[in-house]
Amino acid sequence: MRENQSTKPIYRRVYYLASGLTYLAVLLRSILLYQGNPHLPEVVGLLLVFLLLFLIVSISSIDIGKWFHVYLSVQTILICLLMFMPDHPYYDYFTILFGILGMQAMQSLSYQNAIEWISFFFLLMGVRFISLQGVLKGFLNVILFGAVIIFLSAFSITTRRAQIANDHNQSLMKLLEDANLQLETHSDTLKRLGIARERQRLARDLHDSVTQTIFSLSG
Numbered sequence: 001m002r003e004n005q006s007t008k009p010i011y012r013r014v015y016y017l018a019s020g021l022t023y024l025a026v027l028l029r030s031i032l033l034y035q036g037n038p039h040l041p042e043v044v045g046l047l048l049v050f051l052l053l054f055l056i057v058s059i060s061s062i063d064i065g066k067w068f069h070v071y072l073s074v075q076t077i078l079i080c081l082l083m084f085m086p087d088h089p090y091y092d093y094f095t096i097l098f099g100i101l102g103m104q105a106m107q108s109l110s111y112q113n114a115i116e117w118i119s120f121f122f123l124l125m126g127v128r129f130i131s132l133q134g135v136l137k138g139f140l141n142v143i144l145f146g147a148v149i150i151f152l153s154a155f156s157i158t159t160r161r162a163q164i165a166n167d168h169n170q171s172l173m174k175l176l177e178d179a180n181l182q183l184e185t186h187s188d189t190l191k192r193l194g195i196a197r198e199r200q201r202l203a204r205d206l207h208d209s210v211t212q213t214i215f216s217l218s219g
Contacts, residue, residue, distance in 0.1 A: 015103065016059075018155060019054070019058070019100050022097070023047075023051060025096070026047065027047050029093055030044065039085075042085075046082055047082075050075060050079070050097065053078075057071055068109065072101055075101055076098075076121070079095070079097050079098060079124075082097075083124070091128065092129070092145065095121075095125050095145045095149075099151075099152035099153070102114070102117070102121065102152055102156065103153055103155070105117045105118065105153070106153050106157050118149065118153055121149060122146055125145060126138065126139070126142050129141045130142075
């Protein structure tokens, strides 16, 4: 069940804030670096498609379920177009977008599947960096940008565990409320039974008293 925006826990808001700031940093850097470059509309267009897909999956009420792997594949292709497109003078910082996908993978997939996707992101980064920058410099850049992805993904694990804990607490609260309601109902039933028994006792006492009085008068 998706949470209402007004009641969304703080850790979910921080998750969206981290994703938003990461994307905004990439978008603004692209506009600055590609200013006056004929590739600017192309780069911005790909980034806007990335954002649109992210919003559809993360904020809307659409549950894509098993299609989430397809979503990750499409988003990965968009990032690869930005990274591997010929004649792009700047490409390294686009890999930070993998951090957003890493967070989403940690939120929606099993840990094993999420780690497999993140490992795949590292492989793509390594191929691009090492092919253009050489083994040493490329490997160092993989470590540098990979650290950002790992940090964001690890943060997402925290938010996911917090979500699970919150759902568990909500379930316990519901069970407690149901138990209290049952106790109140049972207490009311016992109270009514007690009143009924007291009335029966008073009726018997009154009947015995009247009978005894009549018997005494007749004697």
